[in-house]
Amino acid sequence: MPKTKDTKQGEIKLLKPLIKIDPAERLAMSQKAAKVGTFEWIPDTDQVIWSAELEALYGLKPGTFSGRYDDWLKYIHPDDRKILQQEMRSTVKNGQPFYGEFRVTKRDGSTRWMLGRGELVKSADGKKNLFIGANVDITDRKLIENRLRASEQRYRAFIKNSSEGIWRMEIDKPIPIDIDIDKQIQLLYKHARMAEANNAMAKMYGYKNAKDLIGLKWGELWVKDDDQNIEFLKEFIKAEYSQSSAQSHEKDSNGNDKYFLNNFFGIIEAGELTRLWGTQQDITEQFEASEALKKSQERLTLALEGSKLGMWEWDITTGNLEWSDMLKKIFGLKSSDKVTYERYLSMLHPKDIGPMQETIKHSLRTGRNYQMEHRIVRSDGSVHWVLGQGKTFIQKGQPVRMVGTTIDIDERKKAEQLRVKMAGLSAERRDLIEINHTKDEFIALTSHQLRTPATGVKQYLGLLLENYSDPLTESQRTFIEKAYDNNERQLRIVDELLRVAQLDLDKVRLHLRDTDLCQLINEEIGSMQDKFSNRRQKVEVICSDKPFTARCDREQLRMAIDNLFENASNYSEHGKKITVTLKRSKVGVPQITIKDRGVGIAKEDFPKLFQKFSRVYNPLSDSVNGTGLGLYYAKKIIELHGGTLTVRSKVDQGTSFIVTLPA
């Protein structure tokens, strides 16, 4: 079998031998040193000649290779065999040089990586082909390469799967690190470009894929003039191009604001910044949430102030009621004032107490929230509209706590009422409303001015009657008493005028309390005893229950009933009995009947009975001594309570006034 060394003799000759060695031996030695084995293959006959070194590379003893192409192929790793065969055949066919890496299974079973090279040489007549080539053992290189690749793959996988954004930026035009900081920042924005990024990074900017980010300039990602960004970059430069846990404000592909937490550093080469590496986390949600929280807290504080929102909390088990200062302010109280449930109720408008109690009871029973617009009366008597809201907390079927808010809606409510009122009114009526307000002021002043001189008269006549001066004769005393009585009447008229005027202007507010009517009637009779005695009239009181309780404004109701007694007395002859009956009516409401046995009222006088300044003929009266306002006032007050005042009368048989109050 011809040996390789013979065929390659010509080439070797080109080298000038340094020492005298046989050229064939020299070739073998250099092949061995380089771990290169050579071969010749005649494709037509599939004959192969291997050099001794090639045999050694394949784990064969010198001279033991069979010289057959098929046997050669047997040493090739099965996975590489087919492709190697194809490529070698293709070299034979096209005459292009062969180059390939493949594995060889050595005789001892170990695997080595080979780099194969070869080319086709034609015989002088061009009829025969010779494939000449060499194999080099590249196993060591291949191992290192594989290890590198594995490490690279692990690195890639890490970056790819990281939820942090990981990136590299290259600077088109490296930035000298000795120039002005502001200038450096400008250049960074302009010349740093995204060179590498992972998908997590791309998503942070609203892109699907990392490659969409590649090539974008720093200045296109960051909000350039954000003060905090600039501060952050200054810090980065000052800290020798390194920054950690710093927040940046940037924009995503849709122009939305984004906030990131960054770690990054720059690479300096020859006094210039050339490259940046970094990682970042998206903290937009946290940032916006904390911003929103900050804003909503500010807004709440402002809203509480601005909306005049008061808050309360009621511990039902202890009865402790806590009010915020704003709530006390709404109710016209001082911060130091203590509030109880009873006090709260007493500050409500009389007409709203009942409904509110019902509403609260309902909420306590059912745990439902409630909301109710209602009025409150401040200690100065002014009425304010508020919106009350509450919620009951129930534990084990028992209400334990109630919390709520109260908003001052007075301005809105009054404006609304006025608008509704005004909308339906002619200009003339609107003027009347104006006049009514002026009237109120006028009446208050007038009553004061009318009282003052009468007070003087009263004092001086009083001084005479009460013997502060010289003793009076009998007739002097009688005259002065008449003058005194007339003056008293004038004062009474002023009072009643004022009361009626206030009633007409809706200025009267009832302070409703549970009251024993039986006691109230008896007290009233007591205070009028002089009058009844003078006329020798006996007053009988029949009370179905004692106490006889009804909800009313004690003072106002007393004045109303006073007028009914005055009437009963004035329209009854001397010595006639007056009967007052207190009982529950058929429908269960409190009823007071004041029955006299006097002159009665003619049918035709009925309609004008309750009119202002009306006078009903009284055959018993020698002078006009009423004010003409008493019955009008009584009816109005009773109706304000939600009750009724009716009359039954027959001429010469007597009159009955019947008062009913709500249950």
Added chain:
Amino acid sequence: MAKILIVEDEKSLNEAYRLILEKDGHKVFSAYDGQEALKKFKENTPDLVLLDLRMPKVDGIEFLKKLDHAKNYPDVDIIVFSNLDHQKEIDAAFESGASRYILKAWSSPKELSKVVSETLSSKPKKS
């Protein structure tokens, strides 16, 4: 017997009150507006003031405020004697230190004398 300051701009009423209270043995001095009342009050602190509300220069409520009654003179009784009967004035008077509020149209000389002596006797005795 007590020192009483009558503050009333209506001259005839001021004199009538003086007559009634002097007869009861009190030492009485008069002022005809709030400003004069302040001056007299400070010159010689009374035991009791009979105070009208509607007056020229300084009115009754202002008088009480300038005096800072509750702080400086808690022992001096203030009886408001006025013909104003709006709740607003009544509340203001009590807030500023009045202990009674009487509608003067409904008070005869006898009643005035009674109110004053009642007020004076209800006062805790100074030790």
